[in-house]
Amino acid sequence: MAASLLIPDSAQQLLIAEDRKELLRFTTAGSVDDGKSTLIGRLLYDSQNVYIDQIESVTKASIGRNAGLIDFSLLTDGLRAEREQGITIDVAYRYFSTPKRKFIIADTPGHEQFTRNMVTGASTADLAIVLVDARKGLLPQSRRHAFISVLLGIKRIVIAVNKMDLVGYSEDVFRQIERDFASFLAQFEEIEPYFLPISALLGDNVVTPSKKMPWFTGRSLFEHLESVPVGDRAAGAAFRFPVQRVIRPDLDYRGYAGQIASGSIRPGDRVVALPSGRTSRIKSIATFDGEKLEAQSPESVTLLLEDEIDIARGDLIARAGETIDVARQIDATLVWMSEEPLDLRKRYRVKHNTRLEWAEVKELHHRINVHTLAHERAHRLEMNEVGFIRLEVSRPLYFDAYKRNRTTGAFVLIDPFSNSTVAAGMIAGIAKPAFEERPFSRPVRTEERAARLKHRGAILQLGNREALADRLERSLFDRGHTAIRLRQWAPEWKQPLLDAGLLVVVTDGASPACALETASSRVDFEELTTLPADEVAAAQLVGDALEKAGVFVADPELAESEGI
Amino acid sequence: MPTLNHLRLLEAESIHILREVASECQRPVLLYSIGKDSSVLVRLCQKAFYPGSIPFPLLHIDTSYKFREMIEFRDQFTASIGVKLIVQTNQSALDGGATPYAWGTQRCCGALKTQALLDGLRAGGFDAAIGGARRDEERSRAKERVFSFRDSRGQWNPRNQRPELWNLYNSRIEPGEHLRVFPLSNWTELDVWQYIHAEKIPIVPLYFAKVRQMLVKGDSLIPVEQPFVAMQPGEELKWVKCRMRSLGCSPCTGAIYSEADTVPKIIEELFGMRRSERQNRIIDHDTDGSMELKKQEGYF
Numbered sequence: 001m002a003a004s005l006l007i008p009d010s011a012q013q014l015l016i017a018e019d020r021k022e023l024l025r026f027t028t029a030g031s032v033d034d035g036k037s038t039l040i041g042r043l044l045y046d047s048q049n050v051y052i053d054q055i056e057s058v059t060k061a062s063i064g065r066n067a068g069l070i071d072f073s074l075l076t077d078g079l080r081a082e083r084e085q086g087i088t089i090d091v092a093y094r095y096f097s098t099p100k101r102k103f104i105i106a107d108t109p110g111h112e113q114f115t116r117n118m119v120t121g122a123s124t125a126d127l128a129i130v131l132v133d134a135r136k137g138l139l140p141q142s143r144r145h146a147f148i149s150v151l152l153g154i155k156r157i158v159i160a161v162n163k164m165d166l167v168g169y170s171e172d173v174f175r176q177i178e179r180d181f182a183s184f185l186a187q188f189e190e191i192e193p194y195f196l197p198i199s200a201l202l203g204d205n206v207v208t209p210s211k212k213m214p215w216f217t218g219r220s221l222f223e224h225l226e227s228v229p230v231g232d233r234a235a236g237a238a239f240r241f242p243v244q245r246v247i248r249p250d251l252d253y254r255g256y257a258g259q260i261a262s263g264s265i266r267p268g269d270r271v272v273a274l275p276s277g278r279t280s281r282i283k284s285i286a287t288f289d290g291e292k293l294e295a296q297s298p299e300s301v302t303l304l305l306e307d308e309i310d311i312a313r314g315d316l317i318a319r320a321g322e323t324i325d326v327a328r329q330i331d332a333t334l335v336w337m338s339e340e341p342l343d344l345r346k347r348y349r350v351k352h353n354t355r356l357e358w359a360e361v362k363e364l365h366h367r368i369n370v371h372t373l374a375h376e377r378a379h380r381l382e383m384n385e386v387g388f389i390r391l392e393v394s395r396p397l398y399f400d401a402y403k404r405n406r407t408t409g410a411f412v413l414i415d416p417f418s419n420s421t422v423a424a425g426m427i428a429g430i431a432k433p434a435f436e437e438r439p440f441s442r443p444v445r446t447e448e449r450a451a452r453l454k455h456r457g458a459i460l461q462l463g464n465r466e467a468l469a470d471r472l473e474r475s476l477f478d479r480g481h482t483a484i485r486l487r488q489w490a491p492e493w494k495q496p497l498l499d500a501g502l503l504v505v506v507t508d509g510a511s512p513a514c515a516l517e518t519a520s521s522r523v524d525f526e527e528l529t530t531l532p533a534d535e536v537a538a539a540q541l542v543g544d545a546l547e548k549a550g551v552f553v554a555d556p557e558l559a560e561s562e563g564i
Numbered sequence: 565m566p567t568l569n570h571l572r573l574l575e576a577e578s579i580h581i582l583r584e585v586a587s588e589c590q591r592p593v594l595l596y597s598i599g600k601d602s603s604v605l606v607r608l609c610q611k612a613f614y615p616g617s618i619p620f621p622l623l624h625i626d627t628s629y630k631f632r633e634m635i636e637f638r639d640q641f642t643a644s645i646g647v648k649l650i651v652q653t654n655q656s657a658l659d660g661g662a663t664p665y666a667w668g669t670q671r672c673c674g675a676l677k678t679q680a681l682l683d684g685l686r687a688g689g690f691d692a693a694i695g696g697a698r699r700d701e702e703r704s705r706a707k708e709r710v711f712s713f714r715d716s717r718g719q720w721n722p723r724n725q726r727p728e729l730w731n732l733y734n735s736r737i738e739p740g741e742h743l744r745v746f747p748l749s750n751w752t753e754l755d756v757w758q759y760i761h762a763e764k765i766p767i768v769p770l771y772f773a774k775v776r777q778m779l780v781k782g783d784s785l786i787p788v789e790q791p792f793v794a795m796q797p798g799e800e801l802k803w804v805k806c807r808m809r810s811l812g813c814s815p816c817t818g819a820i821y822s823e824a825d826t827v828p829k830i831i832e833e834l835f836g837m838r839r840s841e842r843q844n845r846i847i848d849h850d851t852d853g854s855m856e857l858k859k860q861e862g863y864f
Contacts, residue, residue, distance in 0.1 A: 011828035014835065018758055023570035090725065092706040093699045095752045102570045104750055107706075116727050123729040230567065244583040249616040257612070259580040259731070288611040299568065300579035302614070313587055337727045351732045354587075410730045419736035421726045 021097065022230045027106040027121040027154075029145035030131030035162045039131065039200035039221075040107055044096050046207035047222060091117045100226045115148065115370065115384035116337035119424055122152035123410070127228060129158045129221070134167045134197070138180040140371040146181070147370060150188045151333060151386070151426065153406045156228055157185070158194045160221060164213065165199040171215045187373075194224055237297075238324070239263030239271075240400070240408050241317040242353035247302055255286055255302040256311055258354070261407035262400075263319070264296035265303070270320040273311050274398045279320045280307040314355035316398045316408075324408075326398050329431035330391045333368070333402075334361070334381065338415065338422035342381035348422065350393055352411040358394040359413065365389060390431045402426035446519075449501035450553050455481055457498035458551045459517045460542065461489070464509040465531070471539045473505060503551070516545050523549055571759055575608065578747040580731060581710055582612040582694070585745045586619050588735040589692035592745070593685070596622035596642075596649070598634045599811045600767050601696030601748055604756050606645065607765050608747060621648035623684050623693070627676035628658055629790055629813035637768045652684030663792050664815050676813075682718045685742060692735070692743040700752045710749050716740040754834055761827040771830065773807040773822040780804070785819040 030036035094105040106121030122128060128149035132142050142159075149157055159181050167173045174197040185191050196205055196218055204210035207222040219227065240261040247255040265271070265282055272279045285292040286302040295301045303317060311317070318324055336342050342361060350359040365388040367378035381387045402409030413423040450456045462469050473483045481503055486493075489508040497504050498519045514531055516523045523545060531538040546552065568576070585592050594609065596602050609618045622642060626635075642649040654662070657675035664672040685693055699706045709725055711733040726734050737743060748756070760767060778785040779795060780802050786793065788801065793815050795801070806819040807830075824830040 011826075011832040014832055015758070015761065015828055018754075018831070019569060019571075019762075021570050022567060023573050090707045090722070093750065094706060095700045095750070097752075097754070102752075102755075120727050120729050124731075244580070245587045245613075247613060247616045253615065255615075257583055259576055286614070288614040296568075298573065298576050300576040300583070300612070349736070351734065354584075356588075407730065410732065412727075412729055412732045412734065414734055414736055419734070419738065421728070421734045424727070424729045 017099070021100065021102050023102050023104065024127065024225065024228070024230045025104045025106070025125045026127040026129060026225070027108055027118070027125035027149070028129045028131070029108055029118050029121075029149065030162075031133070031139065031141040031145075034131040034133050035200045036131050037107070039129075039160070039162065039198070039206065040094060040105060042200050042203055042206050043222065044094065046203055047096060047098055091121045098222070098226055101230070103225065115144075115386075116335065116424075118145065118148050119152060119335045119337070122149050122154055123424065125149075125152075125154055126230065127156040127158065127225075128154045129160055132159060132161050132177055132181070134161050134163045134170075134173050134177065137177055138184070142181070143184055143373075144370045146185060147373060150191060151335075153402060153426075155190055156192050156194070158196070158221065158224060161195070161197045162200050164197045164204060164210075165202050169197070169204075169210075169212045171213070174216070194218075194228075196221060196224070237262040237405060238322045238400070239265050239269075239317075239319040240324070240405065241265070241303065242355075242408070243311055243313055243315045243317060244354050245313055246311065253304075254308065255304050256317065257300075257302045258317075259300040260295060260297040261353070262297045262405050264294055265319070266294045267291075271303075271305070271317050272320045273309055274316045274318065274324070274326070275396065276310060276315070278307075278309040280305040280309055282306075314353070316353065318398075324398050324400065325430055326396050327430040328393050328396045329362070330393065330397065330399070331365070331428040331431045332389055332391055332411070332425045333428065334387050334389045334391075334413075334426075335424045336381040336383055336385050336387070336422065337424065338418075338420060339383050340415070340418075340422070341383070342387070342423070344380075347416065349414040349416055350391070350397075350411050350425075351414060352397050352399065353408060355397070356414075357397070360392050361389050362392045363390040388428070389425075391425065399427050401429050446499070446501060453481070453501055453503075454553050455501070455503055455551050456553065457501045457503070457519055458546065458549065459494060459497060459504045459506060460546075461506050461508075461511060461513060461515045461517070462542075463511070463514055464507060465514075465538070466507050468531070468535050468538050468542070469505050469507045471535050472542060475539060475543065476503060516542070516549055518549050518551060521549060571755060571762060574751055574755055575611070575759070577731070577750065578608045579612040581733070581745065581747040582609055584733050585692050585694060585711070585735065585743075585747075586613070588733075589743065591688065591690050592620045592692040592694055593623045593650070593688060593690040594618075594620055595681070595693050595695045596624045596638070597696065597811070598624065598630070598638045598768060599696070600756055600760060600771060601698065603641075603765050603767050604751075604759055605694070605696045605748060606641075606647075607759075607763055610645070618647050620694075621650050621688075623650045623652060623688070623690075625677055625680045625684060626651050626653045627680070627813050628653060629663075629676070629815055631768075631770055631787070631789060631808075631811065631814050631817075633770050634768050634811060637766075641766060650684065650688065652680050652687070654680040654683065663790070664813070665792050665794075669816060678718075685718070690742065691737060692745055694745045694747065696748050697746050698748050698751050698753070698756070699746075708746060708749065710746055711735055712744045712746065713737065714742050714744060718742070720744075754831065757827060757831050757834065761831065768811060770808040770811060773805055773825045773829075775803050775805050776819070777801050778804050778806060778819055785821070787814045787817065787819060789814040 028036050028040060092107045094107055096103050106125055108118040108121035130142060130145045146157060161174050161177050178195045185193050197213055197216055198205040198221060200206060204212055205220045207220060209220050240263060241258050242261055243256045243258050245257040247257050267282050267284050269282045270279060271282060283304040283306045285295045286304060344361055347358050347360055350357050364378055366375040368386045369376055370386055400408045409427045411425040412421050415422045476483050483503045483505045486504060486506045487508060489506045489511050531541060613619060624638060654676050662672050662675050697705060699708060707722060709728045713726055714720060735743060779788050779799060781799055785804060785806050804821060805823060807822040807824060808817060809820050811817060822833060824833040
């Protein structure tokens, strides 16, 4: 398995193999004494990524603490102070490689007050390993570790149930923790958990599959890390290019240097510059190694445009026609990282993409209890607390929601006096102003209602077909529409209901004719009066009629994600 | 499009860092040590600002004990790419007799490297010093930030580092303070060599194996370039095929026995290597955690 044992025949073959290696960044989280440092030390040692002199130096150091075996945790506990206390206190980055991949580990401490380090480590990771002590089961800390990983946008979570040697390698113990954790994770969307039982101390299922747990047939941690899909999810997303710098070697050359945050671009593509809103086309993609025919996230390139438009550092180049949110008022999840608590009257610097602006936290909607995930009323945020806030920025930001884009959806707050980074923010979206704050502009129009409800007003008369009405309501509901069910009908209700833009399903046995009515048309389809007795076929017919009548308002976003 | 391999991902990240420091700091400077990491750093700078020129000067802290071949390479290489080179030396310490033998490595390094560096930064009014240090080099470096804050005395406080998230670097400082910026933070020794190979980056010939005359002290091979490197009874000069794995001052840098005289052979050699890169740097062996002590005082 070890890299050093697989020396290819020649240096050339080695170079070719190395050239194909992918990169996976992962983070590790666990409470004190869960054995996290031991696990990483073991992972490095068993995959032969530790040098002899490093082993010698920790073997020497372990004499004072616990003589005997190699203390794997010392391979990763870096600083003197930590070595003396035996706990890791800051994010440490480790590097190792296997024949298939290179890995960057953000090793983050599990100590209660160091949530901020975990958030830091998770911010650049594609996968998280959460360690659980088999003897203790699912503790609040484990939930917190998983929650923070999810909060930072990590989809792939490995739950490593450690110290299996201390519970007699019991399958029951493992399965109980697996069930408990899986039901906790079920509340989050798109999470891909992988559960496995290990002993970091003895090496079971870390690199090699354990002989002591024949009941577990899954991949070892090492095999999982080598085979889990990598690749930049951002590469398939909308094109976003925050401009870092304008390159002007002479008056005729104007290149915009930056790192592609998401998506890809080719010469000839139409782009829009924000905030100016001016459009142009990509003339060329310049690099030191020559012009490129296509560039993708996360490459660092220089873009040249066909037209001379004014673009500076902090601006953003996007593909023309693709929407991006622009707002000064933003709702976001904030992780507070400073000993000085959040001050709602203070101005902070916000760094978002390549911009630095002034900002104020205008409102603390609620605090999120990281143990119970409950929303709590709060007036301040202390170090390591998480809150949902409204940020007001001095000038509009152009952004995506963090769950869609981990680059354009992230920001940090900097204290203007101490200059320290005090908070990490994940943008939820444009702020929804509180009810009383919204100034009256004009009455709500039909089109606005339709845009909000994603449908126009329609009245469906179904006679006494209750079962059909249930079926139709369910279909509408699953597509995001709420139908109003009426079991009595009076003709004078028609106009106000249509004006309100509502979808109404009427089953009044007294008016047996089946019909579909909208503001612009009344459709008395002949076939509707003789709807098939079969509910499925009948629902299909009515559904088609709704489509044809133009009741549904197309939502491009919804259409794309749900294939409607 | 295919997924980018690890080298291209590291390259993209480093270029982003270089452009950030060049855009956000008033007077950045690149700490040029002449070693392989510096060579990679210079290439990344060329890429980051292409087709413009590198928008900051290079600063070399010359202890006067560097290898002759390093200085030759430095002068030829920097001239060929057209960058401004500043050389800083702590002359008063040298006049006072600073050598690793007379003063001990700790004190000699403190005067000729740390003090000279702080003097050089102050003299140039530099607010950001870009260095080629990597987190995989040494345990205490594993927790170093990419944008690493130094107080007005140039000191690093590992207990109070700024959180660093995503690629959002905090470059805010007050007058008198400065930043150390490490664009190669996430590179490993092997990545550096692969990149040198892929990009055909010129490096000092001392990295390649050649038959050289060395002072053999037990397992250590010590180059004899300075008059004060004297032989003790029982020690002898031998002709051995060897190379430097990392470059520093000649009296304090050990060579390793090696047959690797090309970059691919060096990469192959690294794969079989069982000892870490800085192990041959005699200076790091003073006390357990010695690098961390030096860094707190303002070392590279």
